[in-house]
Amino acid sequence: MRTLLVMGPGGSGRTTIAAATALEAARDGRRVLLLTTDPAPGLPAGPAPGPGSDPDPLPAPAAGARPGSAPGPGPAHGSPAATDAPPAPAGLTVRRLDPAAHFRRELLALQVHAGPALDLLGAAPLDDDELTPLPGGAPFTYLAALRDAARQEWDLVVADLPALPDAVALLALPEQLRRYLRRLLPPERRAARALRPMLAQLAGVPMPPDGLYEAAARKDADLAAVTDLLAAPTTRVRLVVEPGPAAAGALRTARAGLALHRLPLDAVVANRLLPTASPDPWLADLADRQRAHLKELYEDGAPVREVPHLGRDPRTPADLALLGPLAPDPADAAAPAPPWPVEDLRATEGALVWRVPLPGAVKSDLGLVRRGDELALTVGPFRRLVPLPSALRRCTVTGAALRDGELRVRFAPDPGLWPRTP
Incomplete structure (x- = not known):
């Protein structure tokens, strides 16, 4: 399985590029999963999980799907002109993530596991309809979705990540959380369960119950699945920028953060490039200045993919097809990142x-x-x-x-x- 992590500054068009990449790969006959928190232009998203379902379940990839082998799901609600567009390939699954719903499910599940302790303290449990999302919940929603994707057999997973630098911080989160868990609840301490009553008497404080260690072990296994996915040689990062005064600085910052966490850069997508030959003097001057900033991206040394400006926002799969080629080559050999010598x-x-x-x-x-x-x-x-x-x-x-x-x-x-x- 290949994983492509798409990130970029806010407003750079990373969701559009992620959607175009996933659509192109699916039309090549691959089973593709697109993860995003924003509406993918022209692509329908799968239904949100209902009450009582597993946290962030993912539909199984369509085995043997080929372009045009079956009509795709209906158009996304509110997508302009989507009814006139050709259906999405059957091999493409779009999953629109809902951080608010994920937060509610996780907190309600935590209440169930911690029920005895809450009853002992006399705490009143919270109801679903009184929960409101807290800031910072989106990264955990992504981690859950990537965990589920790692446990299924997709040919390509395209993740439309948050804006920089939050995207790099998100990718560093599994390693950090595993470190915190192991420091706070070391697995080796669970081996001394027979000695826990005696230790509790000697210390004069209650020892952590087995359920707490079991919950920590489950979370550690979930985080390990995401960590392995990010460390796999088939995982790459694609950076989307719109050539301009801030593009080169954003690229330098992103490359330094990715290198620090040993995440290889697949390519830099120079998005919304204006045509150089324009009869309008103002547009021609704007295109010239844009090309000057594009040159700075090439000078940085990273592979650059140029994507044209359509003169409008992409609204249909046909519009997304005009942005390619963007899909990664499945034949490209992937090598693990070398250790720091x-x-x-x-x-x-x-x-x-x-x-x-x-x-x-x-x-x-x-x-x-x-x-x-x-x-x-x-x-x-x-x-x-x-x-x-x-x-x-x-x-x-x-x-x-x-x-x-x-x-x-x-x-x-x-x-x-x-x-x-x-």
């Missing part, structure tokens, strides 16, 4: 150098702190705690430098820990 310079400089590729990073936005066997790396709005390679855990940090898009962290061997050479 450690260069041994002990013979010449008495140091080990950890080389961390951070294209787009700016020196003034970098931060670096050693925490035990981890290194806390900050790149602009992004932060990650990275485990040190075993050799570097016996060293101390002596300096760091950013050169040609690569952070080089110097480590000096600790004489008290490093084995002595004869």
Whole structure:
């Protein structure tokens, strides 16, 4: 299964590009799932899950679907001109995510699991009709949808992510949450269940019940499925920008954040490009300036795909087809992201150098702190705690430098820990 994560600044057209990519791949005969929180232009979304259903269930992919083999579902409600458009391919499933509904289901499920504790405290449970969504719920909705997608057999999953930099923060969330769970509820402590009553007496406080560890184990398994999906060599990120004064800066920020979390960039989509030959002097001047910013995107070194401006907002599958080709080639070989190398310079400089590729990073936005066997790396709005390679855990940090898009962290061997050479 291939996964394409589509992100970009707000208003760049990432939902349209995600929809066009999914539609093209489905017309090639692939089973495609499109995940989005916004209406996909010209594409119908699947029905929202009803009361009592599993959290965020996904329909099974249509086996053996081929373009035109069966009529697609009806047009999306309120889609202009959708009734005149050809049906979507049977192999395409569009899932419009609902963060508010996901929040209600999760909170109601939590009340059920925590019912005995709530009764003990005399708490009154909340009803479905009095729950209102809280800010920040969308990332958890995406994680649940990606978890379900990872457990099914799609040929391609296209995820229309939130705007930058929230999209990069969302992709870093599974790793962070697993870290928090393991620190707060270490799995190895559950092995001492027979000793828990005695430990409770010695400590004078109640110990966490088995149900809490079981819930943590289930959540950890869910997060592990998403983590494996994001780390798979078949997962790529596609960045959508509209060439303009802010496009190059958005690309640099996104590339640095993606590199920090070792998420490979598939391509940069230069969206809504105006035609260069226009009889209107104002449009011709605007197109020239747009092309100048497009050149900056090419100079960054990332692969660029140019998408034309249709002169209107895409409204039908036929409009989306005019934006291609955008679908990833299924024959492209995918390789896992290489580990950050450690260069041994002990013979010449008495140091080990950890080389961390951070294209787009700016020196003034970098931060670096050693925490035990981890290194806390900050790149602009992004932060990650990275485990040190075993050799570097016996060293101390002596300096760091950013050169040609690569952070080089110097480590000096600790004489008290490093084995002595004869």
